[in-house]
Amino acid sequence: MEIDSEWFESDLWVGKEQYRAVLNELYFSWTEIDKKKRERKSVSVPLSEFIGVEEGRVEILPQRKVEETERHFTVFTVKRSRGGRGSTGLWTVGRTQFCCNGQDLRDHWVRHLRTALRKHGASRPRRLLVFINPFGGKQRGRQIYQSLVAPLFELAGISAHVVVTEKANQARDHILKKDLTGFDGVVCVGGDGMFSELLHGVIGRTQQEAGLSEHDPAVTLQPCNLHIGIIPAGSTDCVCFATVGVNDPVTSTLHIIIGDSQPLDVCSVHHLNKLVRYSVSLVGYGFYGDVLAESERHRWMGPLRYDYSGCLVYLSNRSYAGMVHFLPADPQLSSPRDNTRCLSGCRVCSESTERLFPQSDSSSQYSQDSSQSEGEWVSTEGRFRCVSLTCMSSSCPRSPLGLSPSAHLADGTGDLILVRDTHPLGFLTYLHRHTTTEDQFDLPFVEVHRVKAVRFSLPPGEEESEGEEEGEKVMEGGDCKAEQEGERGGGACRSISRQYLTSGGKQRGINNHKKRDFLCVPCCSRAPSVSVWNCDGEILPYTEILCRVHGQLVRLFARGIEDGAGTRPFTGGNRKCKGRCVLHT
Numbered sequence: 001m002e003i004d005s006e007w008f009e010s011d012l013w014v015g016k017e018q019y020r021a022v023l024n025e026l027y028f029s030w031t032e033i034d035k036k037k038r039e040r041k042s043v044s045v046p047l048s049e050f051i052g053v054e055e056g057r058v059e060i061l062p063q064r065k066v067e068e069t070e071r072h073f074t075v076f077t078v079k080r081s082r083g084g085r086g087s088t089g090l091w092t093v094g095r096t097q098f099c100c101n102g103q104d105l106r107d108h109w110v111r112h113l114r115t116a117l118r119k120h121g122a123s124r125p126r127r128l129l130v131f132i133n134p135f136g137g138k139q140r141g142r143q144i145y146q147s148l149v150a151p152l153f154e155l156a157g158i159s160a161h162v163v164v165t166e167k168a169n170q171a172r173d174h175i176l177k178k179d180l181t182g183f184d185g186v187v188c189v190g191g192d193g194m195f196s197e198l199l200h201g202v203i204g205r206t207q208q209e210a211g212l213s214e215h216d217p218a219v220t221l222q223p224c225n226l227h228i229g230i231i232p233a234g235s236t237d238c239v240c241f242a243t244v245g246v247n248d249p250v251t252s253t254l255h256i257i258i259g260d261s262q263p264l265d266v267c268s269v270h271h272l273n274k275l276v277r278y279s280v281s282l283v284g285y286g287f288y289g290d291v292l293a294e295s296e297r298h299r300w301m302g303p304l305r306y307d308y309s310g311c312l313v314y315l316s317n318r319s320y321a322g323m324v325h326f327l328p329a330d331p332q333l334s335s336p337r338d339n340t341r342c343l344s345g346c347r348v349c350s351e352s353t354e355r356l357f358p359q360s361d362s363s364s365q366y367s368q369d370s371s372q373s374e375g376e377w378v379s380t381e382g383r384f385r386c387v388s389l390t391c392m393s394s395s396c397p398r399s400p401l402g403l404s405p406s407a408h409l410a411d412g413t414g415d416l417i418l419v420r421d422t423h424p425l426g427f428l429t430y431l432h433r434h435t436t437t438e439d440q441f442d443l444p445f446v447e448v449h450r451v452k453a454v455r456f457s458l459p460p461g462e463e464e465s466e467g468e469e470e471g472e473k474v475m476e477g478g479d480c481k482a483e484q485e486g487e488r489g490g491g492a493c494r495s496i497s498r499q500y501l502t503s504g505g506k507q508r509g510i511n512n513h514k515k516r517d518f519l520c521v522p523c524c525s526r527a528p529s530v531s532v533w534n535c536d537g538e539i540l541p542y543t544e545i546l547c548r549v550h551g552q553l554v555r556l557f558a559r560g561i562e563d564g565a566g567t568r569p570f571t572g573g574n575r576k577c578k579g580r581c582v583l584h585t
């Protein structure tokens with residue numbers, strides 16, 4: 001029966017059918033034996049997608065139920081949910097109950113399967129630090145964790161230390177300051193805001209340990225070893241959607257359990273020599289900044305505020321003067337208009353690994369005082385409807401292909417989209433194309449560039465005043481000191497955005513725009529000459545910024561979007577995404 005230590009096979013029963021089951025070094029498979037049947041059922045599960053094995057007849061979800069019998073064992077595997085057009089990206093727990101002809105054989109199977117799992121699961125996490133935001137989304141974080149995630153972690157033999165947060169930035173500070181020895185990863189149960197906390201914590205901690213200053217825009221940041229997992233439970237789960245293909249807690253849990261690893265580019269945002277924030281999806285000025293800022297004034301409206309603000313901002317018909325300098329990426333490697341999609345196992349991303357950390361002295365390139373003459377920087381100026389930098393496609397339910405459909409998750413570049421001032425109908429066409437498959441870059445007033453860095457400045461005479469900035473909030477470890485800790489919906493920059501709006505923008509030190517009354521009604525207020533930056537759904541306190549893409553800086557427990565699963569709508573939560581990914585009009 002036993003061939004060698006890797007192989008094991010015997011006859012087994014599933015229900016009333018008899019099967020020949022085989023375990024080899026890569027697969028566990030079982031094939032129907034009935035000789036009369038023409039088409040015999042055969043199932044083969046790669047060990048990499050094997051979750052666990054239990055003695056007896058066992059159910060895990062929706063509730064754990066165990067029927068202890070001597071001859072049965074139950075295996076749990078990843079099961080892909082299939083729709084009409086193939087994989088949907090949604091994973092469920094596959095469960096098969098096997099019956100043996102005696103307890104000895106049952107015990108042999110359980111032992112062999114557990115040994116095979118241990119052997120092939122070297123990259124799987126054993127110990128995780130989990131942060132639950134009890135107030136995220138529909139406030140179901142705790143329930144989602146207890147009913148869907150914890151039982152699967154237990155089945156897979158993962159031990160989790162759980163922290164239910166009591167205030168904003170607790171997760172970030174915990175990661176920055178506490179002993180993390182023995183943890184293989186950190187997981188958040190919440191939305192994009194919680195993910196951002198983990199992102200800042202993990203990056204900050206790694207740089208601290210490497211003795212690197214995050215405030216130096218020229219420094220080559222140390223890639224982070226600690227993986228980040230996202231269990232979607234927020235009102236916006238765009239990062240999860242973009243890296244897994246769906247926002248489903250069970251799917252994300254299974255990606256964590258099997259130790260999937262998706263590297264992710266991160267964009268650092270600096271003002272002078274201060275780190276302002278990290279972003280993984282959108283850094284947007286003009287329209288996207290205005291929509292976010294405007295929506296903050298209407299929080300009382302709930303999710304409707306995004307649609308309302310989108311319409312209001314569109315009707316206000318604004319454009320902003322600015323100077324954009326960018327460092328183009330190598331056009332031989334990929335292009336934002338090459339009609340490719342970054343899918344699981346993406347060739348462009350995997351080939352980029354070798355060239356991501358060049359040993360060049362690039363400090364002068366990233367200085368905010370650098371001019372076009374230095375290096376390969378390109379400059380352009382004018383009036384823009386919006387200036388957007390995205391490190392991923394930023395697809396979301398309203399924009400299934402995203403802000404930049406061919407952007408890559410981990411190739412060390414971002415896509416810079418410049419939408420120049422145009423007539424309202426032209427801009428509406430641009431916005432509308434995000435919701436269809438029409439090429440949004442095929443418009444005369446739109447430019448897209450694949451870049452490694454971007455610097456934005458105001459035209460001469462409109463610069464931010466340095467003196468006033470001294471008294472402003474200074475970012476430490478990627479966030480603002482002036483945060484209002486514990487505030488629901490926290491995030492330092494969110495509190496800034498409110499302060500900013502109530503103070504008419506004075507604290508940002510904009511020279512020429514003494515009072516910023518933002519939008520009153522579309523045409524009754526004098527148009528401001530500066531907008532604000534929307535950085536993954538948070539308002540930045542500076543206008544003149546330097547963005548730099550750090551290739552594969554962090555790793556998520558994910559594998560990118562599997563082929564055929566890219567355009568599935570959100571499975572839960574609502575359809576708002578705060579102009580983090582794409583507009584709400």
Ligand SMILES: Nc1ncnc2c1ncn2[C@@H]1O[C@H](COP(=O)(O)OP(=O)(O)OP(=O)(O)O)[C@@H](O)[C@H]1O
Nearest residue numbers: 136137165166167168190191192193194234235236
């Ligand atoms: N216990 C807490 N109390 C208040 N705020 C918290 C708490 N825990 C985390 N936060 C903050 O709440 C913010 C939003 O959380 P999260 O992203 O999980 O939910 P969300 O519903 O998607 O949020 P939103 O749509 O308001 O951004 C995060 O920026 C986080 O810093």
